Amino acid sequence: MRHSVTVRVGPAAFRVGADWRSPIEQLRDLYRDYPAFGGVPDFTVSLSAARPWRRWIRPSVAIGGDFTLPEAAPLPLAHGLLAAEMAMNLQMALGWRRHLLLHAATVERDGRALILCGESGAGKSTLAAMLHRTGWRLLGDEFALIDPATGDVHPFPRPISLKNSSVALLRDHGRWGSLLTGTPKGDIRHLIPDPASIAAMTRPAVPALLLFPRFGFDAAAREVGGSEGFVRLTTASTNYTGLGEAGFRTLTRLVHHVPMAAIDYPDTDVALTLIEELWR
Amino acid sequence: MRFRAAPADALLQASLDPFTAVFHRPSGQTHLLVSPAPEMLAALADGPLSLSDLHDALAAAFQLEDAEGLADRMAELVAAGLVTAEPAA
Numbered sequence: 001m002r003h004s005v006t007v008r009v010g011p012a013a014f015r016v017g018a019d020w021r022s023p024i025e026q027l028r029d030l031y032r033d034y035p036a037f038g039g040v041p042d043f044t045v046s047l048s049a050a051r052p053w054r055r056w057i058r059p060s061v062a063i064g065g066d067f068t069l070p071e072a073a074p075l076p077l078a079h080g081l082l083a084a085e086m087a088m089n090l091q092m093a094l095g096w097r098r099h100l101l102l103h104a105a106t107v108e109r110d111g112r113a114l115i116l117c118g119e120s121g122a123g124k125s126t127l128a129a130m131l132h133r134t135g136w137r138l139l140g141d142e143f144a145l146i147d148p149a150t151g152d153v154h155p156f157p158r159p160i161s162l163k164n165s166s167v168a169l170l171r172d173h174g175r176w177g178s179l180l181t182g183t184p185k186g187d188i189r190h191l192i193p194d195p196a197s198i199a200a201m202t203r204p205a206v207p208a209l210l211l212f213p214r215f216g217f218d219a220a221a222r223e224v225g226g227s228e229g230f231v232r233l234t235t236a237s238t239n240y241t242g243l244g245e246a247g248f249r250t251l252t253r254l255v256h257h258v259p260m261a262a263i264d265y266p267d268t269d270v271a272l273t274l275i276e277e278l279w280r
Numbered sequence: 281m282r283f284r285a286a287p288a289d290a291l292l293q294a295s296l297d298p299f300t301a302v303f304h305r306p307s308g309q310t311h312l313l314v315s316p317a318p319e320m321l322a323a324l325a326d327g328p329l330s331l332s333d334l335h336d337a338l339a340a341a342f343q344l345e346d347a348e349g350l351a352d353r354m355a356e357l358v359a360a361g362l363v364t365a366e367p368a369a
Contacts, residue, residue: 225296225297225298226295226296226297226299227296227297227298227299227312229296230296230299230301230312231312234310241308244308245292245303245305245308248292248294248301248303248310249292252294252296252301255294255296256294
């Protein structure tokens, strides 16, 4: 491809190529604090014109790569950075086999990891960003990578993808990528993890608490038992089935060793209070 | 008719209270079982049993009305591939 960049986040390296300069420049800026990577990438991502003339006329970005979904719709060039981030997520979700992947945000304090597992809209990225702001190390806002050999959480500290009101909530903190307006998910902006989280992106943490947050409800917390947790986590994993026996062993160990709770919260302040109470 | 559990080395089990998760190695599938299904598998671990013999083996732990009451549960285990049915010896 005409333009490309290779980035490594935690254990995974991506080579992203594009027909256009702008998404690659935005990616370079977003990942400029990450260590340079000169090895062989794990995944290749391509951002190409949906039709040949779409390189110039109403430029439209089709997502390609080692792993793709046929129904993925092209995005306008203005959202090229979003396309790249989506494509990188897709490679991990469909192709990563070295860890059990959970759709979850993770942060660490004192060597212990808090896993926030939930569907889109549960607020895991916002909560991870808020916790990160108060001193927790960011391990990741999209995937928790559970090591089948040790049970530890491996960092995957991509820039945190924040949407709409969450961008305003945190705008005075940290370094940000470009604001992407009018995307299918609304306005999106990426918050870059602090240097300490990036520097420690090869240092795993021991899972200590697993929460299932739910936004938009009165404050509540309840313990989640092993059976319910197991079912929720198999649903939240993109590669549980593909990992076979290793996935079963990894997930049952997690469920046996890590306390789990479901929390409902009406706003982030309440959520942070609940989290601190449960963390003790 | 007798019922034979999958070989012990074909199954991985984890108690998750109240369910038992069972990973079936030959198929790669995970099953969530609730009592008395895990106990039925355990009772069959030493060799195949008829429904009547299985009922007797489990009667002490469960209030089972008769052997036929186990038939539906057994049919589910057979359908899941965790147990196979074979003609009585």
